[in-house]
Amino acid sequence: xxxxxxxxxxxxxxxxxxxxxxxxxxxxxxxxxxxxxxxxxxxxxxxxxxxxxxxxxxxxxxxxxxxxxxxxxxxxxxxxxxxxxxxxxxxxxxxxxxxxxxxxxxxxxxxxxxxxxxxxxxxxxxxxxxxxxxxxxxxxxxxxxxxxxxxxxxxxxxxxxxxxxxxxxxxxxxxxxxxxxxxxxxxxxxxxxxxxxxxxxxxxxxxxxxxxxxxxxxxxxxxxxxxxxxxxxxxxxxxxxxxxxxxxxxxxxxxxxxxxxxxxxxxxxxxxxxxxxxxxxxxxxxxxxxxxxxxxxxxxxxxxxxxxxxxxxxxxxxxxxxxxxxxxxxxxxxxxxxxxxxxxxxxxxxxxxxxxxxxxxxxxxxxxx
Amino acid sequence: xxxxxxxxxxxxxxxxxxxxxxxxxxxxxxxxxxxxxxxxxxxxxxxxxxxxxxxxxxxxxxxxxxxxxxxxxxxxxxxxxxxxxxxxxxxxxxxxxxxxxxxxxxxxxxxxxxxxxxxxxxxxxxxxxxxxxxxxxxxxxxxxxxxxxxxxxxxxxxxxxxxxxxxxxxxxxxxxxxxxxxxxxxxxxxxxxxxxxxxxxxxxxxxxxxxxxxxxxxxxxxxxxxxxxxxxxxxxxxxxxxxxxxxxxxxxxxxxxxxxxxxxxxxxxxxxxxxxxxxxxxxxxxxxxxxxxxxxxxxxxxxxxxxxxxxxxxxxxx
Numbered sequence: 001x002x003x004x005x006x007x008x009x010x011x012x013x014x015x016x017x018x019x020x021x022x023x024x025x026x027x028x029x030x031x032x033x034x035x036x037x038x039x040x041x042x043x044x045x046x047x048x049x050x051x052x053x054x055x056x057x058x059x060x061x062x063x064x065x066x067x068x069x070x071x072x073x074x075x076x077x078x079x080x081x082x083x084x085x086x087x088x089x090x091x092x093x094x095x096x097x098x099x100x101x102x103x104x105x106x107x108x109x110x111x112x113x114x115x116x117x118x119x120x121x122x123x124x125x126x127x128x129x130x131x132x133x134x135x136x137x138x139x140x141x142x143x144x145x146x147x148x149x150x151x152x153x154x155x156x157x158x159x160x161x162x163x164x165x166x167x168x169x170x171x172x173x174x175x176x177x178x179x180x181x182x183x184x185x186x187x188x189x190x191x192x193x194x195x196x197x198x199x200x201x202x203x204x205x206x207x208x209x210x211x212x213x214x215x216x217x218x219x220x221x222x223x224x225x226x227x228x229x230x231x232x233x234x235x236x237x238x239x240x241x242x243x244x245x246x247x248x249x250x251x252x253x254x255x256x257x258x259x260x261x262x263x264x265x266x267x268x269x270x271x272x273x274x275x276x277x278x279x280x281x282x283x284x285x286x287x288x289x290x291x292x293x294x295x296x297x298x299x300x301x302x303x304x305x306x307x308x309x310x311x312x313x314x315x316x317x318x319x320x321x322x323x324x325x326x327x328x329x330x331x332x333x334x335x336x337x338x339x340x341x342x343x344x345x346x347x348x349x350x351x352x353x354x355x356x357x358x359x360x361x362x363x364x365x366x367x368x369x
Numbered sequence: 370x371x372x373x374x375x376x377x378x379x380x381x382x383x384x385x386x387x388x389x390x391x392x393x394x395x396x397x398x399x400x401x402x403x404x405x406x407x408x409x410x411x412x413x414x415x416x417x418x419x420x421x422x423x424x425x426x427x428x429x430x431x432x433x434x435x436x437x438x439x440x441x442x443x444x445x446x447x448x449x450x451x452x453x454x455x456x457x458x459x460x461x462x463x464x465x466x467x468x469x470x471x472x473x474x475x476x477x478x479x480x481x482x483x484x485x486x487x488x489x490x491x492x493x494x495x496x497x498x499x500x501x502x503x504x505x506x507x508x509x510x511x512x513x514x515x516x517x518x519x520x521x522x523x524x525x526x527x528x529x530x531x532x533x534x535x536x537x538x539x540x541x542x543x544x545x546x547x548x549x550x551x552x553x554x555x556x557x558x559x560x561x562x563x564x565x566x567x568x569x570x571x572x573x574x575x576x577x578x579x580x581x582x583x584x585x586x587x588x589x590x591x592x593x594x595x596x597x598x599x600x601x602x603x604x605x606x607x608x609x610x611x612x613x614x615x616x617x618x619x620x621x622x623x624x625x626x627x628x629x630x631x632x633x634x635x636x637x638x639x640x641x642x643x644x645x646x647x648x649x650x651x652x653x654x655x656x657x658x659x660x661x662x663x664x665x666x667x668x669x670x671x672x673x674x675x676x677x678x679x680x681x682x683x684x685x686x687x
Contacts (some may be wrong), residue, residue: 006489012479202473206532209437209467211459212488305495341492354593 003212007220014194015224021190028240029182029184029232037244038176044130048076050094052085057105058156063116063192066138067098068137096120096131108146164333171244176328177301179236180321181292182260184266187229191270192283205367214363218356222267229263241267249335254273256302258331261348262324268355269320274361295321323347381506381631388451390415390571391436391541396445398431398506398594402616405431407594413573413587418566420585421575422682424618430470433544437467450539463491466538470545472525478526483517484535491536501568502531505561524552525671526600530561541565543574547581557583579679590682602678605640608678611635611647614654618644618661619668627664628657638683644682 004292017328037360048065053060059141076094085169089092101107107114118135120128165172197231198204207217237255240246248255270287277283297313305313316322323344330336330344338345391413398406406428413419418659432441436449438458447454449461453630474483484506488495499506505527512520517528534539543562547555559581562572566586574585582588583602589595590605598605618624625644630635633656637646648657654671661669676684 003489003492006486009476010482010486013478013482014475142534201474201476202471205439205469206467207490208439208472209462209465210487211463212490213490365631366441367434 002200004220004223006215007212007216008177008223009195011221011224015228018262024190025186025228025232028184028235030184033175033178033236033239034243036174037239044127045072047073047096047123047127047131048094049096049131049135049241050076050079050085050088051072051078052082052097054102055100055104055106055274058081058167059108059114059220060100063100063139063142064098066142067135070138073131085119095124095127096135097137113285133338146211148261159226164220164329166264169244171246172333175236175240175246176325176332177299179233179322180262180324180326181295181301182236182268183229183233183263184295184321185292186226186232187263187266187286188270188273188285189287191221191225191267192273192277192287193280194225195271196280196283197273197278203271208365208367214365215360218271218360218363222264222271225267225270226260226263229267231262231267233259233263246332248332251337255328255340258324258345258348261352262320264354268352268359271359272355272362275359275364277362278368280313286293294319300325320348320351380605389413389448390417390421390450392448393432393436394446394651395431396435396442396447398428398435398440398442398493404594406435406442407645409594409596411589411596411684412436413571413660415571416566416569418562418572418574418586420582420588421499421573422577422579422582422588422592422678423591423597425573426593427591429591431594432591433467433542433573433575436460437465437542445502455640461590463538466533466536466541468529468533468541468543468546470548472529474517474525474529475530477516479514480626481513482522486530487532488535489581493536495535498537499537501537501565502534506531508687522550523557526550526558527561528552530558531600531617534565539571541570541572543572543575545575545577547576547578579677579682582678588678590678590685592686598681605678605681606676609681612673613674613676613680614646614647614657615640615674616644616657616669616671617642618666620666623664623667625663626668627661631660633657633660636684640679645674645683 014027053064059366064075067073070193073096076088079088079097080098085097085099088097097119098134099119100116101117104114104116121130122128196202198207234256237248237259241248244328269291273284273286276284294315298305298308298316299319300316301321305322308316327341327344327348330341334340374385378677389412391411393411394411394566396409397404408679409432411419420434421427423429431440435442435447435454438449439463440454441447450464452460454461464592464686478486484495488498509520509524509527509531512524517525519526530543530546533543547558550558562574563584564661566572576582585602587600588602590607598608600608616628617622621639621644622643624638625637628634628646633649633652635647635649638645648654657671658669
């Protein structure tokens with residue numbers, strides 16, 4: 001036991017005396033979560049709309065008022081004629097132009113068909129689509145108000161509600177994803193580097209010629225990082241909770257337990273990488289590029305897994321972050337208990353055992369020359 | 370009882386203080402196509418300071434790594450402390466002290482932290498074996514809270530030796546411990562090894578410095594994986610073939626070229642500021658003197674000297 005404690009103490013010394021390790025451990029996660037939370041933002045607001053109003057009556061004014069008081073759109077000025085439309089788009093600040101036909105209000109009052117044209121800049125298809133949707137919605141609701149006074153035109157009116165993230169806040173999506181990504185990278189990167197560093201410096205040679213067993217060496221390596229990565233996970237949760245108002249609807253204890261499991265899994269993966277990699281550089285390359293790209297692209301963090309080709313869906317299934325993201329969202333957003341995430345939990349647990357077992361088996365009792 | 374465990378028992382039974390501490394039987398090891406050791410045999414007895422000398426690539430490090438159970442031989446059998454290096458590696462790892470060729474302690478840990486770490490890895494207390502390292506470690510005591518990476522070369526080696534000794538090993542394997550260390554520290558280091566030997570420790574040490582070879586009890590000269598000669602330093606020197614002369618002159622380089630071209634001079638080597646040479650049968654030193662003076666070289670002094678280990682080594686190479 002004292003052997004183990006001194007291994008752990010030694011490892012802590014390595015970590016706290018190396019500014020680079022500390023920076024990777026605590027600087028990068030905080031930076032990443034803030035960047036992903038703030039910059040990579042798909043929230044829909046402040047879209048510039050210009051208006052070509054050829055009618056200028058009470059109805060167009062009311063519609064415009066409703067649109068610009070919605071919070072989604074900014075008024076970017078009036079256009080006098082049709083030629084001005086393309087000029088407005090060229091500035092890049094205007095994403096959409098609303099065109100009211102002449103005598104719009106009169107037609108509406110007479111029960112005739114009144115036309116509004118919504119022209120959008122589709123160089124950003126998402127914004128264009130959403131703008132059309134939102135503006136149509138506002139116009140429909142205005143129509144609804146009018147209908148109360150006059151003729152009923154609509155027969156079917158869909159009522160929709162988006163549950164678990166009613167306002168479609170992107171932080172709800174990005175914080176769990178980033179957390180899964182960062183913890184995986186940091187844990188795998190740091191452990192794989194710390195083992196390969198001993199290979200490079202030759203200290204592993206001396207450690208091997210000692211009574212220490214591979215399992216002892218590995219667990220001694222991993223233990224300090226479990227603690228530090230756990231603290232890291234807590235910091236990310238706190239950032240998510242206080243800065244991005246991410247709810248923690250489910251059990252906090254369950255959430256922390258899952259966090260611990262995921263960290264152990266990532267660390268085991270790091271050790272496994274270090275048994276393959278011969279130098280710190282290779283270890284870093286494997287951890288960063290081999291893990292990061294698939295995690296970002298295939299874990300469901302950014303792109304929905306359901307839309308992927310079947311073969312990519314299979315690859316996605318062997319990525320631990322995929323399951324962890326599901327668990328995080330279930331617990332944090334839906335407030336689900338273990339009954340709903342035991343499947344994913346078992347998958348993570350199985351992966352941990354496989355990685356750890358493989359790492360201990362592959363950890364050579366001899367020097368590789 | 371299986372055949373294998375019977376064999377293990379027998380090995381244990383026969384091993385006593387009189388049995389060799391290290392026993393190598395036709396050990397071979399290749400790295401790819403390059404042979405590092407070829408049918409290598411040595412025996413080392415208890416209480417010996419056994420030296421291995423040879424240039425880089427001679428196979429010293431390979432042999433030490435095989436004996437330390439770090440790598441496996443391709444063929445042959447090696448026993449350390451009566452245990453097979455392949456099968457009983459766990460026993461050997463507990464019982465030997467190993468100091469690899471380059472400085473392999475934790476540079477970001479302090480002197481004291483390194484020592485404590487290695488003590489705890491072997492499950493011993495520093496104070497229990499402090500007497501073993503007292504002479505070596507005490508000069509480091511004032512620097513105990515300095516990072517190991519910030520020590521001078523000589524101090525690093527002292528710390529590494531202390532760490533290799535702290536669990537009171539039965540065999541100490543030191544791979545070029547004095548390479549890159551200043552002359553004073555080298556002498557001190559060998560003095561420490563002498564003290565350890567007096568305490569009964571068996572030491573296997575390699576060095577590229579021929580002057581250190583004289584301090585070994587026995588010596589193996591190796592080159593390209595082959596054993597050239599083995600024995601006490603004086604025995605090896607007595608096996609020198611012919612009479613050795615030392616020559617000083619006004620122009621060492623010219624003299625060397627002239628001697629090389631002469632059929633009457635069977636070997637010549639630069640040795641510090643002088644030349645060492647042996648003569649063909651029946652050739653007198655006056656012949657060499659005249660040869661050099663004829664070519665305009667002055668201050669020629671030539672006299673017989675006893676051969677050193679290096680001379681013996683050079684003779685094997687030519």
